[in-house]
């Protein structure tokens with residue numbers, strides 16, 4: 001059988017994570033040909049285009065979307081620009097892969113879903129936490145029934161933001177200052193809902209740690225969240241962005257079930273005869289880890305979805321990202337209400 005034509009890819013953004021996407025497209029060596037790159041900083045644009053052999057560059061993203069040789073678009077702009085760029089890309093007939101958060105409000109999310117249906121294109125969200133090799137290994141255990149019924153889950157994303165703020169001032173500058181429950185807690189929310197499904201109720205507390213004066217003092221940067229899931233399990237999510245990084249992995253997943261439990265890389269399976277309390281380390285095959293591996297895997301999945309067309313199943317569809325945004329909104333509402341339970345919107 002002859003190889004299918006490569007998918008013409010346009011990449012918007014030239015930051016580190018856009019570079020990771022370009023690396024993944026090159027390493028995949030087949031499904032994509034990067035035909036256009038867009039960014040506002042001429043030096044970064046030129047350097048990346050040279051490094052990855054991209055033949056055409058622009059600072060004007062509608063010009064990229066107008067190119068007939070661009071079939072699909074990868075979006076890596078600041079969070080608040082995702083929505084207009086997804087909308088314009090879908091209306092231009094392109095398939096879309098967008099970094100997290102998909103968008104910054106549930107109203108925008110509902111519009112993306114309506115547009116995705118209307119245009120019949122694909123939207124995949126590059127939610128890296130779902131494509132981590134440990135997540136995928138844990139998900140296989142869960143799907144195989146090795147963990148039994150999940151009773152409780154815990155995820156966290158803890159990140160000292162000072163050096164990130166140095167590189168990307170848009171994260172602390174008004175009016176589009178980083179909204180942590182939407183723009184950062186999307187990681188641990190998407191991770192826990194991958195196992196527990198839809199959220200019934202959220203109760204959250206938040207504080208501003210005040211460690212970095214660049215982040216507005218009237219906004220929280222640290223959140224403790226309790227979740228009750230529609231399927232019956234319970235969850236706890238920590239998002240902390242204004243503290244010295246503790247001796248913990250930046251992102252982590254713990255699952256506690258009736259047949260097995262896991263904390264990071266360690267698991268205990270009740271079914272192990274004679275060793276019900278032994279821990280063992282699990283690893284997914286392949287050693288390509290961190291953002292490089294995560295982005296590689298979602299770009300590989302995006303290529304399959306583009307080939308299969310609208311409705312192709314993926315680990316991180318737009319509808320899940322919409323629910324993740326809605327949980328982020330419920331966290332903010334609950335914090336405002338002193339921890340009162342809030343039911344997030346789950347119908348999209």
Ligand SMILES: NC(=O)c1ccc[n+]([C@@H]2O[C@H](COP(=O)([O-])OP(=O)(O)OC[C@H]3O[C@@H](n4cnc5c(N)ncnc54)[C@H](O)[C@@H]3O)[C@@H](O)[C@H]2O)c1
Nearest residue numbers: 013014015016017039040041076077078079099100128168
């Ligand atoms: N784990 C992950 O998946 C992960 C990690 C880091 C960042 N991100 C996300 O990636 C996105 C970008 O973050 P970053 O750290 O690369 O930021 P950045 O500031 O380094 O890059 C943003 C890029 O967007 C471009 N841009 C801005 N306005 C534009 C416009 N009007 N038209 C065209 N291009 C425009 C800029 O020129 C720049 O190249 C954010 O949404 C962030 O949340 C995801």
